[in-house]
Amino acid sequence: MLQRVLWSALGAVALFYALVRFSLGYWKRRGILHAKPKFLWGNLKDVLGGKRHVQxxxxxxxxxxxxxxxxIGCYALIKPFVLVLDLKLVPHILDSDAGYFTSRGLYHNVPAEPLSGNLxxxxxxxxxxxxxxxxxxxxxxxxxxxxxxxxxxxxxxxRGLGEAQLQQLNVSQLVDSYNVQAIATLAYGLNPGELPPDFGLMTRSYWSNWSLWRAYLALELPLLARLLRHKSYAQxxxxxxxxxxxxxLQQQRRRDRQPLQSFLQxxxxxxxxxxDAQIAAQAFGFVLAGLAPLNASxxxxxxxxxxxxxLQQRVRAEIRATLQQHEGALTAEGLQQLTYTKQVLNETLRLHTPYPFLLRRATREFELPKSVFVIARGNNVLIPIAAIHRDPAIYPEPERFDPDRFEAAxxxxxxxxxxxxxxxxxxxxxxxxxxxxxxxVGLVALLQHHSYAPxxxxxxxxxxxxxxxxxMPKTDxxxxVERLDS
Structure with missing residues (x-):
């Protein structure tokens, strides 16, 4: 019996080893240039060990x-990915030939988890x-x-910034409060300042049961995950x-002829x-896809x-001048006039890109124009936008914060x-x-009457x-923060 158990264990290990080696040989078999993978870890060993960010x-x-x-080819554990390097290929994947790449390949299970039915x-x-x-x-x-x-x-x-002349504030918590209230108001139709006490807590705890390995297995084996009723979010x-x-929605339907108050309408x-389930999923999408990147940005x-x-003073001067033109009110027209403020936000999104990559999956075989290269059906495609945003050939001195990069010329x-x-x-x-x-709008409110320093x-x-x-920042x-005279 002991001998049989030993041979069975050795056979299982050998089979596992062979399957991993076969998976990590995908790009070599196809003759595609690829980053050499580590056994089992692929190209993400340092990421999984917490030594480096995926970006x-x-x-x-x-x-x-x-x-x-x-x-080129690369691997997330043993899963092969296409990593796009040529900017000329990006518009094909995202726009002109987007019909070949309409899938993201993310896990969802609408019958068991209705809120996963979001865009x-x-x-x-x-x-x-x-x-x-x-x-x-x-x-x-x-x-x-x-x-x-x-x-x-x-x-x-x-108003919540207070009247104190000088104070030290946790800015991460401050902007989280703003964005949570904005989502609660616009996506869920709640009144500003009247949020249920649990709303903010739930925006931070819906991923409390998240596990890297369970998420990876759900992506690799979605049919099995659905059979086992795997759920991505805390129930x-x-x-x-x-x-x-x-x-x-029930309250909304009891009212007659109400002005537009939220996206639920x-x-x-x-x-x-x-x-109603589909509407609930789209409202949840504001939290899922929007809250963390908006907070970080x-x-x-x-x-x-x-x-x-x-630079801060230049932004504040533009904000005050624009508000003065519109009698102190922030209007849609006034937002369009905040040219330099938009440049500052764009430079922030370039240097600190919230989503380091875009993910697509080929639903059909795609042959690159005027090329022998082919992206096979089912290939997962990564567009490393954070790396593109820090490419010195495109953005000289990419680590330098320079809003002038986004002048029209x-x-x-x-x-x-x-x-x-x-x-x-x-x-x-x-x-x-x-x-x-x-x-x-958030930046205008934060900078109009307050200055910030380290x-x-x-x-x-x-x-x-x-x-x-x-x-995301490692710590808050x-x-x-100092309040300025009007």
Whole structure:
């Protein structure tokens, strides 16, 4: 018996070893240039060990192989990925030939976890149908109608800074409070300042049961994960958000002829009516895809301006001059006039890109134009946008914070697809304009009457949290804040 057990164990180990070696030989069998993988870890050993952020690893591979091929192969553990290196290939994947890359390949299980039926996670026909309905929601006209609600949230942010002449503040917590209230107001239809006490808690705890290995196995074996009813998010949080939407929709339907107050109203009025579960999933998408990157971007922006008082003063002068032109009120027209403030936000998104890469999956075989290279059906494609944003051939001295990079002439001089913080094309961020508006309104409220400077607890240089997929500060950003005379 002992001998049989021993031989069975050796056989299982040998089979496992052979399967791993076979998986890690995918690019070699195809004759594609690739980054040499480590056994079992692929090219992510340092990421999984917490030594480096995934952005740093992708940037290192990008810099090592750029110019040698339009794309190379790499591995996340034993899963093969295409890593795009040539900027000329990016528009094909995201725009002109996006029909070959309509999938992201993310795990979802709508019957067991209704909130996973959001635009970020869905693929295939379900995503196409839902995307067609949601395109009518995020129009410039609707954003303008909802701007007064966002301004109510920003007014609360400004008042909440207090009257103290000099104070040290946790800026990360400050911007989180603003963005949580904005999402609660715009996505869920709650009144600013009247949030249920659990709302903020649930926005931070819905991923409390997240496990890297379970998430990876769900991506690799989605059919088995669905059979086992694997759930990506904490049940308590998803139940809370689902119930909240149902309650808000019931209240909304009891009212007659109400002005536009939230995106729930817009989702409920699409051409082909969405179910309550589908509306709840889209509302959850604001938290899932928007909250963390908006928090990081606004906090990073204040951090960079705190280190550069001359740039901060220039932004504040533009904000005050624009408000003065519009009798002290922030309007849609006034937001358009904040040219330099937008440049500062764009430079923040370039240097501290929240999503380090874009993910696509080929749904059909794609042959690169005028090339022998082929992206096979089922290949997962990574576009390393953070590495592109730090490419010195595109952005000289890429580690330097310089908003002048986004002057109109400088933007025209750069290659297409060299700035993609929100993605682009068919599967780009559908709420891009809303996110930009929310960042801009928040920055106006934060800078109009207050100045920011480093304090003893400000981390210089900035360090990123290697345990997060998104580019996030390792510790909360803390700054000295001083109230200025009007």
């Amino acid at each position: 740093q690893v992708l940037q290192c591979i990008y810099e090592s192989y750029k110019g040698r091929a339009p794309f 970020l996670q869905l693929d295939g026909h379900s995503w196409r149908w839902l995307h067609a309905q949601c395109r009518t929601v995020f129009t410039p006209g609707n954003l303008q109608k909802l701007l007064p609600r966002l301004l109510q949230v920003s007014d609360r942010l400004q 308590l949080a998803t139940d809370y958000f689902y119930k909240l939407v149902l309650e808000q 817009l989702y409920a009025a699409t051409d082909e009516i969405l179910t 606004l906090a990073f922006c204040l951090y960079e301006l705190a280190l550069r008082p001359e 400088a933007v025209r001089a750069r290659p297409a697809s060299s700035f993609l913080p929100f993605g682009e094309g068919l599967r780009g961020c559908i709420a891009k304009q809303l996110a930009q508006q929310q960042l801009l 304090c003893a607890e400000t981390a210089i240089p900035m360090q990123y949290d290697n345990g997060k997929l998104l580019l 950003i803390k700054l000295s």
